[in-house]
Amino acid sequence: MRRFDNYIFDLDATLYRDNGEVEADCERLVDEFFRVRLGFSAEEARRQREMILQKYRYEAQAMENGFGVSEKEFMDYICNVEVGHLPPNPQLEAKLRRLPGRRFVYTDSTVGHVADTLCRLGVDLRVFDAVCDAERTGFKFKFQKESFEEFFRIYGIKPQNSVMFEDSLRNLEIAKSFGMTTVLISPRREEKAFADFRFSDINKALDAFVEE
Numbered sequence: 001m002r003r004f005d006n007y008i009f010d011l012d013a014t015l016y017r018d019n020g021e022v023e024a025d026c027e028r029l030v031d032e033f034f035r036v037r038l039g040f041s042a043e044e045a046r047r048q049r050e051m052i053l054q055k056y057r058y059e060a061q062a063m064e065n066g067f068g069v070s071e072k073e074f075m076d077y078i079c080n081v082e083v084g085h086l087p088p089n090p091q092l093e094a095k096l097r098r099l100p101g102r103r104f105v106y107t108d109s110t111v112g113h114v115a116d117t118l119c120r121l122g123v124d125l126r127v128f129d130a131v132c133d134a135e136r137t138g139f140k141f142k143f144q145k146e147s148f149e150e151f152f153r154i155y156g157i158k159p160q161n162s163v164m165f166e167d168s169l170r171n172l173e174i175a176k177s178f179g180m181t182t183v184l185i186s187p188r189r190e191e192k193a194f195a196d197f198r199f200s201d202i203n204k205a206l207d208a209f210v211e212e
């Protein structure tokens with residue numbers, strides 16, 4: 001495998017195998033935020049979320065204009081998910097350390113959630129040169145090209161010299177459009193039009209990319 005200058009990792013369902021619990025807990029917290037913080041009934045909360053998703057694609061982007069609540073407050077609330085059930089991955093840190101380039105976590109969540117998750121997995125946060133969360137990209141998200149552009153700008157990243165590990169085909173499509181090498185992490189044999197490689201889990205992917 002060729003060397004890359006930058007090894008870029010999504011967090012959720014990429015650096016650990018997701019069986020849906022983390023996502024479900026996040027969904028529960030979004031619902032709770034609408035009811036408890038914004039004061040909507042359960043039914044009105046559902047209606048508001050549908051309207052927002054039609055207009056913005058993601059609830060965070062409606063917070064400031066729609067409800068006078070900062071995106072940061074919303075994101076901190078909904079990313080405070082339970083990760084105690086995730087199994088530790090004792091091999092992950094050593095595999096990451098063997099990559100011959102800079103290492104990044106690039107996530108639509110929060111630095112706090114990254115720290116909690118890596119701690120649970122048994123990976124020292126300092127293995128990574130940087131963690132880029134949604135706040136760092138000005139609350140642009142990875143389904144937006146602007147998020148990638150901001151990420152490249154902040155860290156001086158040339159996409160052509162970079163590889164991205166992701167579970168989201170939607171995000172990989174954008175990564176590919178910038179000329180990145182793309183690695184889909186998915187246990188399913190799904191369509192991989194935008195993925196240069198697919199591996200069933202992160203350990204197998206890293207085995208293919210680390211130097212012998």
Ligand SMILES: [Mg+2]
Nearest residue numbers: 010012013167
């Ligand atoms: Mg993910």
